[in-house]
Amino acid sequence: MPDTMDTAIPAPTPANGPETVPPPASADVPGAPAEPASLAGQVRSALIWRSGSQIVAQMVQWCATFLVIRILAPADYGLFAMCQVILTFMAMLNGYGLASGLIQQKEISQREVRQLFGMLIVLNGALAIAQLSLAPLASAYYRQPIVGDMLRVQALLYLTTPFIALPYALLSRAMDFRHQAKANITASIASASAALGGALYGLGVWTLVIAPIVLFSVRGAMMTWSARSLVWPSFNFRGAGTIARYGGVMAAGQLFWFLQSQADVFIAGRSFSPHTLGIYTTSLFLTQIFVSKFVPPLNEVAFSAYARMQADPDAIGRAFVKGVRMVMIVAMPFYMGLAATAEPLVLTVLGDKWRETAPVVQLLALAMPFMTLQVLFTPASDARGRPGIGVRNGATGALILTIAFLVGVRWGPTGMGIAWIAAYPLYLAISAWRTLPVIGVRAREIVRAVASPAVAAIAMAAIVTLVDRSLPPLDAHWRLAVLVPVGAAVYASWMGLFARPTIRELIAVVRKQPTPE
Structure with missing residues (x-):
């Protein structure tokens, strides 16, 4: 719900x-x-x-x-x-x-x-x-x-x-x-x-x-x-036909969203024991915290704002690119940091009985940037009066992800994680090809918006992994206490050195100042 x-x-x-x-x-x-x-x-x-x-x-x-x-x-x-x-x-x-x-x-x-x-x-x-x-x-x-x-x-x-x-x-x-x-x-x-x-x-x-x-x-x-x-x-x-028709199209889109978001649990629930399914779904909970808890409220605001910009299609495109850039500045370090610190994080936050989730979290975290970008498309296309785009994207995702999960379930939670990594980039590419022209945005604009935080976050994850391997034996909470500040410092330094315009834009948004287009 x-x-x-x-x-x-x-x-x-x-x-x-x-x-x-x-x-x-x-x-x-x-x-x-x-x-x-x-x-x-x-x-x-x-x-x-x-x-x-x-x-x-x-x-x-x-x-x-x-x-x-x-x-x-x-x-x-x-x-x-x-x-x-x-x-x-x-x-x-x-x-x-x-x-x-x-x-x-x-x-x-x-x-x-x-x-x-x-x-x-x-x-x-x-x-x-x-x-x-x-x-x-x-x-x-x-x-x-x-x-x-x-x-x-x-x-x-x-x-x-x-x-x-x-x-x-x-x-x-x-x-x-x-x-x-x-x-x-x-x-x-x-x-x-x-x-x-x-x-x-x-x-x-x-x-x-x-x-x-x-x-x-x-x-x-x-x-x-x-x-x-x-x-x-x-x-x-x-x-009430107008509202009913619009709601029907939205419901159709939600049907395909259901198929792609619940296909894994539906398939795995039949094959896994309750314990194993709990390991998998808790791993999903950890990795989807950002995309499922923080992105939806942003999308709700975006939909209302885009709907008010219908007379100026170019404004919707500019707002969409800016939104992608702002979201990915936060999303990329979250996901890459989660992949790099999965084991000490799980042991510290959840306890030793959840140790089995750590390798699954590492895999799923690598797929989540693609999912985050994907879910940003729908409010913009819906507000342009084209909810059918989201429906077709949902149908595509449902098909691709279901096939991947049917294959991956044979190898347990790890296989399901690999299925996410294999399927979501393909799903995102097809959705972008279909949606970006409707929004009025070119693919290279999205690539530029994502590039800086993505490169910074990958560099951060690599350095955090190297630091983790060089540490002497420590309890999980002490490892986490060392790795988190290291990751934050690396990401902030990288963005400060190589992505200053993006940082200035973010600061301007927070301070409610005009930002250059």
């Missing part, structure tokens, strides 16, 4: 006729026409609130998550991963595509808001019933009866979705993320408390079931209150 954002706008005013609610273009004058400077200020504010809240929320969750991982067994995470395949499949139909359709429109009416709420209620009610029906089949496929019991309880998640997706759509139109930030942080604290309490109390795998229910329940209540979006739902869907 996708992360939701955190913003606040005035509630849509009741309409007697076809009164519309235009997206506010200024924090000071709701509904005013957007000026470039105003939009730039809104984007910066949105990034601060969205990314800032994401960092705070994730820090809270990670503190609890890593403590819980040390308490629970790998088999618990393997069982939970089996359930996640079903939950992720259902989540692609939960109506977030409809919400995106509302965001993308230039104007919306009160009637459309009520129709969206009605659609969300119908969709998610049907999904809850469908999951209850699928629970016995999932238990039989994985040969784990407890999986069915977990899925029945997790059906409660769908009851919260309408109260998150509707305010998400309304608030995103305003690009004011302050109230959503409060909802995210509060929900994260509640969820982390539930997770840690459950693990300490001895609930085992049920800890992983309860925590998301708490997370989404608290977030839904706060989001609805902040957006004042508790309207009477309309189940008369006449005239």
Whole structure:
């Protein structure tokens, strides 16, 4: 289930006729026409609130998550991963595509808001019933009866979705993320408390079931209150064709995203034991922290910003290249550093019982830069009114990755890691060939944007590896304490010497100063 954002706008005013609610273009004058400077200020504010809240929320969750991982067994995470395949499949139909359709429109009416709420209620009610029906089949496929019991309880998640997706759509139109930030942080604290309490109390795998229910329940209540979006739902869907069609295309794209993101767990879950599957999925969790936790909020802000730039296609292209450059400055050292320090990091953070994840983490970290760049494409092409591009890219990825996983599963978690490395560069190349002309960007611009941080991060990883091999025998935490500062110093020095314009641009963005194009 996708992360939701955190913003606040005035509630849509009741309409007697076809009164519309235009997206506010200024924090000071709701509904005013957007000026470039105003939009730039809104984007910066949105990034601060969205990314800032994401960092705070994730820090809270990670503190609890890593403590819980040390308490629970790998088999618990393997069982939970089996359930996640079903939950992720259902989540692609939960109506977030409809919400995106509302965001993308230039104007919306009160009637459309009520129709969206009605659609969300119908969709998610049907999904809850469908999951209850699928629970016995999932238990039989994985040969784990407890999986069915977990899925029945997790059906409660769908009851919260309408109260998150509707305010998400309304608030995103305003690009004011302050109230959503409060909802995210509060929900994260509640969820982390539930997770840690459950693990300490001895609930085992049920800890992983309860925590998301708490997370989404608290977030839904706060989001609805902040957006004042508790309207009477309309189940008369006449005239909602535009939103429904856009949402349908987005759902199709999410279907292929599901196939590529869950194919590995679906395939491995049948072949691996719960313990081995837990090793693999926990390795994925560690390596995908950046792309799954930090990039999605950036994409949410980017989609809203790109949608406001539709009259200036060149501006979308320039913004996309700048976004790629800023993201990869942070992503590349994270992934290469993770590959270079996998063993001491795993032993320090997770403990010795997770030692088997270290070689898998090293492999997966090498594939993640390609995945990070890939997921940046979709918001730009969607905002250009071409969501079909993302659908075709998703279909391509689903095919390539599924074939790779079917081959790699024979060699266990290590084989799955090699499958990621082999498949993702090909997937990215095809997606770039298809998407960049739509965005208005040339491939060489992307190469230039990525080159400096990539070279610096590879040099950093090589030096960190050499330093690690030259160290005397040390405990894992002491090794990590030496290697992390070394890596940070090498990367910063390299960028300072060979990529000063990029660093100046990053500093200008942080300081809210104009940046040269």
